Amino acid sequence: MSRDDYTGSMNNSPSYQIAQILVPALVALTVVALAHYFTLKREAANKRREQRIGYLIAAYRGLSKGNNHPRLYEVADDLEQAVSDIQLFGTPEQIQLAQAFGDQLGRTQEADLDELLFELRNSLRKELGQKPVSGRILWLRIGRGEKQKS
Numbered sequence: 001m002s003r004d005d006y007t008g009s010m011n012n013s014p015s016y017q018i019a020q021i022l023v024p025a026l027v028a029l030t031v032v033a034l035a036h037y038f039t040l041k042r043e044a045a046n047k048r049r050e051q052r053i054g055y056l057i058a059a060y061r062g063l064s065k066g067n068n069h070p071r072l073y074e075v076a077d078d079l080e081q082a083v084s085d086i087q088l089f090g091t092p093e094q095i096q097l098a099q100a101f102g103d104q105l106g107r108t109q110e111a112d113l114d115e116l117l118f119e120l121r122n123s124l125r126k127e128l129g130q131k132p133v134s135g136r137i138l139w140l141r142i143g144r145g146e147k148q149k150s
Helices: 003-011 016-065 070-087 093-110 114-127
Strands: none
Touching: 016 070, 016 114, 070 093, 093 114
């Protein structure tokens, strides 16, 4: 039997024909499974990122309500929730700043939020793909007098 006869008969064997079908099918199945796995991981990471950003935006808003507020007790719930969320979702620097704010507020009944708010603003802008900004933050407080009684 010549070499060509041997390889020719091997190419026609049922096991060779099955291998020609199974190997590409297994490779394709593996590629699809890996693509699905990595898509799921990316979606989960994006969901965690979106959730983290949402909590930190809410914390920023809560802290900004309290910054320079004349009656801090009116926004106490917002401040407490903001500090709590920062301790859960914030960066180590943000957590340290939030804890320093809480410690100072507990000791002196006054505390500065500017540094924490600057850090949150810069971090959130970076996460959202926005250009960084510098300079102070404008805190607008509009006095609300009691409604006139007729």
